[in-house]
Amino acid sequence: MPTPYTQKEIRQLAGMFDIYGDFLVGTPFGNGNVNDTFQLTFDQGGIRLHYALQRINSNVFKNPVAVMENVSRVTGHILGKIRAAHAETRKRTLRLLHAHDGKPYAFDPKGNCWRAYVFIEHARAYEVLESPEQAFRVAQGFGEFQKQLVDLEGRLNETIPDFHNTPKRVAALEAAIKADCCGRLKNVAKETDFVLSRKDECGKLLQLNAEGSIPERITHNDTKANNILIDDLSGEAICVIDLDTVMPGLALYDFGDMVRSGTNPAEEDELDLNKVGMRFDMYEGLFDGFMCSAGSFLTEAEKEMLPFSAKLITLEIGMRFLTDYLMGDVYFKTKRPQQNLDRCRTQFKLVESIENQMDKMLALL
Ligand code: GN1
Ligand code: MG
Numbered sequence: 001m002p003t004p005y006t007q008k009e010i011r012q013l014a015g016m017f018d019i020y021g022d023f024l025v026g027t028p029f030g031n032g033n034v035n036d037t038f039q040l041t042f043d044q045g046g047i048r049l050h051y052a053l054q055r056i057n058s059n060v061f062k063n064p065v066a067v068m069e070n071v072s073r074v075t076g077h078i079l080g081k082i083r084a085a086h087a088e089t090r091k092r093t094l095r096l097l098h099a100h101d102g103k104p105y106a107f108d109p110k111g112n113c114w115r116a117y118v119f120i121e122h123a124r125a126y127e128v129l130e131s132p133e134q135a136f137r138v139a140q141g142f143g144e145f146q147k148q149l150v151d152l153e154g155r156l157n158e159t160i161p162d163f164h165n166t167p168k169r170v171a172a173l174e175a176a177i178k179a180d181c182c183g184r185l186k187n188v189a190k191e192t193d194f195v196l197s198r199k200d201e202c203g204k205l206l207q208l209n210a211e212g213s214i215p216e217r218i219t220h221n222d223t224k225a226n227n228i229l230i231d232d233l234s235g236e237a238i239c240v241i242d243l244d245t246v247m248p249g250l251a252l253y254d255f256g257d258m259v260r261s262g263t264n265p266a267e268e269d270e271l272d273l274n275k276v277g278m279r280f281d282m283y284e285g286l287f288d289g290f291m292c293s294a295g296s297f298l299t300e301a302e303k304e305m306l307p308f309s310a311k312l313i314t315l316e317i318g319m320r321f322l323t324d325y326l327m328g329d330v331y332f333k334t335k336r337p338q339q340n341l342d343r344c345r346t347q348f349k350l351v352e353s354i355e356n357q358m359d360k361m362l363a364l365l
């Protein structure tokens with residue numbers, strides 16, 4: 001469940017940051033599965049302005065300061081790039097506000113780490129993408145983001161070690177199966193078989209990386225379609241958000257997660273599995289869009305693995321939902337019992353749909 005906060009508490013939390021004017025209200029915002037986000041409304045000399053206030057989930061991000069160091073570096077780097085290229089920079093990257101000590105984050109008395117951003121107006125995140133054109137723009141936007149970071153100097157902090165180490169995710173699932181700490185294993189025989197019968201493929205991308213055929217890059221690692229804002233007026237994918245997992249990774253996991261989240265016409269926790277599947281026209285949109293921006297720097301070996309990456313990450317995220325279900329819903333926020341199991345089932349249905357269309361996906365290459 002999202003953490004409940006009173007208006008008085010939100011006002012105090014907002015008060016940790018340098019924001020002019022009077023606090024009016026703070027309301028829960030967005031659909032993230034991990035952090036808590038509020039939209040703040042301030043009155044500044046008679047004009048209402050919005051900010052985003054966010055609590056970093058320290059159960060997930062053990063070192064929030066390392067997260068904020070990355071976010072600051074990444075947004076600063078991107079700002080430098082777009083200042084040169086565009087007249088208007090405000091909506092094209094997240095902008096952090098300063099706390100009173102000048103740092104881009106602040107800790108509340110309970111030890112939670114908070115940050116605040118300029119709120120990007122007249123743009124929104126889509127849970128389900130609406131058209132192949134929109135898919136094109138989303139993938140183009142995420143590809144552009146990777147491109148902007150190609151020349152960021154120095155290595156970023158690994159905010160969650162082994163985040164996309166699929167074999168380790170399998171091992172975590174196996175441990176959860178063995179422990180069966182909540183007595184839920186009896187409900188998921190089909191789902192555990194589904195993963196275990198595909199176990200051999202799970203290390204494929206990491207192996208290619210270890211052999212030196214696909215490179216480590218700076219990647220976003222959580223390129224869910226709803227982690228990029230689409231401008232209401234132009235329809236352009238203008239701003240990548242949710243930067244907590246930007247760190248060294250494989251470009252393929254980023255493409256894969258766009259396919260997982262952007263080609264399925266149903267919600268991530270849809271109960272009617274007949275609605276779940278990969279729309280091929282949406283895949284084409286994503287593929288073309290990604291090629292348009294990332295095509296210039298991706299290697300041939302990476303391009304060849306694009307279709308497989310979609311299957312792999314969908315399987316990986318499905319097994320993370322399954323693991324969390326078995327562990328008693330301790331990682332992802334849930335609003336109802338079994339929500340993690342429902343999420344797992346949609347992911348596995350999607351894996352099957354991707355498998356069935358693999359030939360077509362390969363032919364696009
Ligand atoms: C989480 O925070 P959000 O909702 O953008 C998760 C992703 C999962 C996603 C599944 C840090 O992302 O890895 O793919 O849920 N983020 C983290 O919806 O674990
Ligand atoms: Mg998000």
